[in-house]
Amino acid sequence: MFSIGEFSKITGLTVKTLRFYHERAVLIPARIESGSGYRYYDQCNVEQARVIVVLREFGFSLEQIVEILRDCRDETDLVGFLEQRRAALKQAICRDRELVRCIDRIIQQNLEIKQMIQKKTYEVEEKRVPELLVAGIRVTGRYDECGKVFGQLGRKLGRHISGTPLCLIYDDEYREDHADFEPSVPIRKPVQIDGVDIRSLPDQLCLTLVHLGPYTQLGRSYEILIRYAKERGYRLTLPSREVYVKGPGMFFRGNPKNYLTEIQIPFERQSDTI
Amino acid sequence: MFSIGEFSKITGLTVKTLRFYHERAVLIPARIESGSGYRYYDQCNVEQARVIVVLREFGFSLEQIVEILRDCRDETDLVGFLEQRRAALKQAICRDRELVRCIDRIIQQNLEIKQMIQKKTYEVEEKRVPELLVAGIRVTGRYDECGKVFGQLGRKLGRHISGTPLCLIYDDEYREDHADFEPSVPIRKPVQIDGVDIRSLPDQLCLTLVHLGPYTQLGRSYEILIRYAKERGYRLTLPSREVYVKGPGMFFRGNPKNYLTEIQIPFERQSDTI
DNA sequence: GCTTGACTCTCCCCTAGTTGGAGGCCGTAA
DNA sequence: TTACGGCCTCCAACTAGGGGAGAGTCAAGC
Numbered sequence: 001m002f003s004i005g006e007f008s009k010i011t012g013l014t015v016k017t018l019r020f021y022h023e024r025a026v027l028i029p030a031r032i033e034s035g036s037g038y039r040y041y042d043q044c045n046v047e048q049a050r051v052i053v054v055l056r057e058f059g060f061s062l063e064q065i066v067e068i069l070r071d072c073r074d075e076t077d078l079v080g081f082l083e084q085r086r087a088a089l090k091q092a093i094c095r096d097r098e099l100v101r102c103i104d105r106i107i108q109q110n111l112e113i114k115q116m117i118q119k120k121t122y123e124v125e126e127k128r129v130p131e132l133l134v135a136g137i138r139v140t141g142r143y144d145e146c147g148k149v150f151g152q153l154g155r156k157l158g159r160h161i162s163g164t165p166l167c168l169i170y171d172d173e174y175r176e177d178h179a180d181f182e183p184s185v186p187i188r189k190p191v192q193i194d195g196v197d198i199r200s201l202p203d204q205l206c207l208t209l210v211h212l213g214p215y216t217q218l219g220r221s222y223e224i225l226i227r228y229a230k231e232r233g234y235r236l237t238l239p240s241r242e243v244y245v246k247g248p249g250m251f252f253r254g255n256p257k258n259y260l261t262e263i264q265i266p267f268e269r270q271s272d273t274i
Numbered sequence: 275m276f277s278i279g280e281f282s283k284i285t286g287l288t289v290k291t292l293r294f295y296h297e298r299a300v301l302i303p304a305r306i307e308s309g310s311g312y313r314y315y316d317q318c319n320v321e322q323a324r325v326i327v328v329l330r331e332f333g334f335s336l337e338q339i340v341e342i343l344r345d346c347r348d349e350t351d352l353v354g355f356l357e358q359r360r361a362a363l364k365q366a367i368c369r370d371r372e373l374v375r376c377i378d379r380i381i382q383q384n385l386e387i388k389q390m391i392q393k394k395t396y397e398v399e400e401k402r403v404p405e406l407l408v409a410g411i412r413v414t415g416r417y418d419e420c421g422k423v424f425g426q427l428g429r430k431l432g433r434h435i436s437g438t439p440l441c442l443i444y445d446d447e448y449r450e451d452h453a454d455f456e457p458s459v460p461i462r463k464p465v466q467i468d469g470v471d472i473r474s475l476p477d478q479l480c481l482t483l484v485h486l487g488p489y490t491q492l493g494r495s496y497e498i499l500i501r502y503a504k505e506r507g508y509r510l511t512l513p514s515r516e517v518y519v520k521g522p523g524m525f526f527r528g529n530p531k532n533y534l535t536e537i538q539i540p541f542e543r544q545s546d547t548i
Numbered sequence: 549g550c551t552t553g554a555c556t557c558t559c560c561c562c563t564a565g566t567t568g569g570a571g572g573c574c575g576t577a578a
Numbered sequence: 579t580t581a582c583g584g585c586c587t588c589c590a591a592c593t594a595g596g597g598g599a600g601a602g603t604c605a606a607g608c
Contacts (some may be wrong), residue, residue: 075523086377095362103360249349
C-alpha cells in the first residue's frame with residue numbers, strides 16, 4: 001500500500017492529478033481510510049496508472065481512457081480505439097504540414113523582399129526573366145478590381161500557388177476604365193480549374209524597374225522605363241508585367257508607401273532586328 | 275455599421291465569440307451604443323476579423339494575436355512570430371508521426387495474432403525461419419526475470435524495435451534456477467548500445483509449434499516437439515527460440531489462457547547428414 | 549504524552565476558447 | 579397589446595489539471 005505521495009513518485013503523476021483521476025473515476029485507489037479520507041494505492045493501481053500514462057501520451061481523452069479501461073481486457077480489444085486515434089493523428093499531421101508550407105511561403109516572400117530592399121537598385125535593368133507557369137483570370141475593367149480577382153485566384157488555387165502574384169498588362173496606354181489585364185499567380189504544376197487560364201510565360205528579355213510606393217504612382221516608374229527605351233531605340237512589346245513583391249498581404253494592408261512592385265516590360269534591341 | 279448578428283454572418287465568428295473577443299480586447303467594435311450597450315462593427319473591423327481568423331488557424335493563442343495586432347503593421351513584422359509557430363508545428367508533426375508509427379506496430383502485431391488464430395494449426399510444422407536482426411541481453415537465472423529484462427530492452431531501444439519480442443534458450447534441459455537465456459527484440463538497423471548484444475540470427479530450418487496458454491504449460495508443447503523429432507530421427511540444436519506472439523502487452527496483462535507463443539527449435543534431418 | 553514538521557484532506561478559484569442557458573431590454577410587426 | 583427576434587449581462591460547463599488556503603493526520607523526536 002502506498003500513500004498518495006509515494007504513489008505520485010512511482011507513477012510520475014502529480015498528487016493533484018491523482019486526486020482528479022479519483023474524482024473522475026479514472027483511477028480509483030484500492031483503499032480509502034474512512035476516518036481521514038486518506039487514499040491508499042496498491043500494486044494493481046500501479047499497473048493501471050502505467051496504462052493510463054501511455055494512453056494519455058497517445059492523446060486519448062480521460063473519458064475515452066475510462067471507457068478503454070472498462071471494456072478492454074486485452075490489446076486486441078484496443079485496436080478499434082487505436083485505429084480511430086491513428087486517423088485523427090494522420091489528419092492533424094496533414095493539417096500541420098499544410099500550415100508549415102503556408103508559413104514557409106510567407107517567410108520566403110519576406111526574405112525576397114529583404115533582399116530586394118538591400119540591393120537598393122531602384123534603377124532600370126536589362127535582364128532575362130525566366131520562364132514562369134502561371135494561372136490567371138483576364139479582365140477588362142478598372143485596375144482596382146485586381147484585388148477581388150486575386151481573392152478568387154487564392155480561393156480557387158489555394159495550395160498550388162508557388163510565388164509572388166503578378167499582373168499581365170495588355171494595354172499599350174494607360175486606361176482608367178476599360179483596362180485589359182490579367183491578375184495571375186505562379187503555380188508549381190499545371191492544373192485544370194474552370195474560369196482560370198493556365199499558361200507558361202516564355203523566358204524573355206525585359207526592362208525592369210522596382211517601384212517603391214503606392215500603386216497610384218506607378219506612372220512615374222513607367223515613364224522612366226519608356227524614356228530609357230526611347231533613348232536607346234528599344235522597341236517595347238506586350239504584355240508587360242507588374243510583380244507585386246510587397247503589397248497588401250494575407251494579413252495586413254500594410255503601408256502603401258512601402259509597397260514594392262517590379263515592372264517588367266519585354267523589349268527588342270535595334271541590333272536584334274538588323 | 276453592422277450589428278453583432280450581421281457581423282457574425284460576415285466573419286463566420288459566432289456572436290458569443292465576438293463578445294468574448296471584445297472582453298479580451300482582441301477585436302473591439304467600432305462603436306458601442308451607450309444606452310443599450312449594442313455593439314456596432316465597421317469595415318475596418320471586418321479586416322481585423324479576417325486577420326484574426328487566419329492567425330487562429332495558424333494556431334496562435336488569443337494573447338499572441340493581441341500582441342501581433344498591436345505590434346505588426348506589416349507582414350515582415352510577423353516573420354518572427356511565424357518562425358516560432360513553424361518550429362512548434364514541426365515538433366508537433368514529429369511527435370504525431372512517432373505516435374502513428376507506434377500505433378501501427380501494435381495494430382500490425384494484432385493482425386499477426388488474428389492470422390495465427392485463424393490458421394488454427396496448433397500443430398508441429400517444419401519451416402524455414404528467415405534471418406532476423408535482434409538486440410538481446412543474455413541472462414542466467416529464473417525465467418520469470420524475463421519481464422524485467424524486456425523492460426530494460428524497451429527503455430534502451432525504444433523506437434528501434436521492429437517486431438514481436440522473443441527469447442533465445444541456450445539450455446538443453448529445463449532448469450528452474452540457473453537457466454541460460456536471452457530476451458531479445460527484433461530491430462531494423464544495427465545500433466550500438468552498451469549492455470545489449472546485437473546479433474543477426476541466421477536463416478534456419480526449424481520445428482515450430484504455436485503454444486496457446488500460460489507460460490507454465492509451455493512444457494507440454496516442448497514435449498510434443500521433442501517426441502515429433504524423435505519419431506523422425508531429427509537432431510535438435512540450440513539455441514531454440516520462444517516468440518511471444520501474444521503475451522502481457524504494452525497496455526494490458528491480458529488473460530494467460532489466451533497467450534500465444536511460437537516455439538522454434540532448429541533441427542537437422544538424418545538425410546542431411548548422410 | 550507533547551510538539552513539530554511533513555503529509556494529506558476538501559474547497560475554491562484560475563487557465564483558453566468557447567458553448568449553453570437564464571432573465572431582461574429594445575424595436576418592430578401584426 | 580402581444581409576440582417575436584435580436585441584443586444585453588451574468589453564470590456555469592467543458593479539458594486536464596495547477597495553485598493555494600485552512601484544517602486534519604501521521605510519525606518521529608524529546
